Amino acid sequence: MRPIHSKITEITEESPNVRTFFFDTQFNEATPGQFVMVWVHGTDEVPMTLSGKNSITVQKVGDATSRMFELGIGDHMGLRGPFGRGFTIPRNDENVLFIAGGVGAAPIAPLADIVKARGIEGRTILGSRCCDEILFRERFACGRVDITTDDGSEGRGGFVTDQLAETDTSDYDRIYVCGPEIMMYKVFEILKARDGHVKTEFSLHRYFKCGIGVCGACSMDPEGLCVCRDGPVFNGGELEGSEFGHYERDSSGCKCRF
Structure with a gap:
């Protein structure tokens, strides 16, 4: 339940209002669809679904996400999780x-x-x-x-x-x-x-x-x-x-x- 102090290692601009943040923290056991609680220091803690084992993809829509867009490589956020129920992994014979x-x-x-x-x-x-x-x-x-x-x-x-x-x-x-x-x-x-x-x-x-x-x-x-x-x-x-x-x-x- 305690946030992991995680450093931003890479930022990819996916679109004018969407960025993917990569961290030095890996959630290797996470199931696709699970989320983490992201603590943006001094602003808020918000849920974000994992877009990879060590990444979240963020759309700029409010105070917390706007603050995220001000951060750069080497800055930190707090992460706790993963939480919730993710997607069912399909069998190899399923379409x-x-x-x-x-x-x-x-x-x-x-x-x-x-x-x-x-x-x-x-x-x-x-x-x-x-x-x-x-x-x-x-x-x-x-x-x-x-x-x-x-x-x-x-x-x-x-x-x-x-x-x-x-x-x-x-x-x-x-x-x-x-x-x-x-x-x-x-x-x-x-x-x-x-x-x-x-x-x-x-x-x-x-x-x-x-x-x-x-x-x-x-x-x-x-x-x-x-x-x-x-x-x-x-x-x-x-x-x-x-x-x-x-x-x-x-x-x-x-x-x-x-």
Whole structure:
């Protein structure tokens, strides 16, 4: 539970608002999809999904992430974890489909690395707002990669759901999804209509401070599942009838509509 004082060894600028930070701390036993609590000294402690055994990929969206963008190689952050439930690793004889939107590619990328290394057949639907913000396309090169961009600057103009609607998902044994929750919920609806949501895993993002299910900030109705402890990866069957896709909670625990 004590943060490990970790030094930044490398920073990669993935896009104008996304950077990957590499550390001298390795989380070799982490499962793809698990997260660490990142202590940005003097600012805040926030959850970040691991994008590699020693890296996090950060989008500049608030105080803590803005402060991270001011740090350089040799600076330090505190890391504790890994926490939570990650993705199920597919068997070598299974076909997999990855669906990622924006920085949601980061939690799935380590799983794609495993799939590629094992020679498992994989296909990816990778979405972003524009061509400059497409993340980790080379890491998803374990099979066909369909690019979608909101502005049509590369690949198919539109959303990942447009591509998914035309994809025969019965060909895949496992489906993995991460991105903005509204996107994920639309994916959920498409797959549920095909009875494919039960073979699909979704990586959720919620506000929380503890990382172990104590503070209750990430508790989801009606079962009271905690995203930090019981997730952040959930099977689609677990999300039926939940608040997923309908509302989230702010730092005080109040419900907020998406």
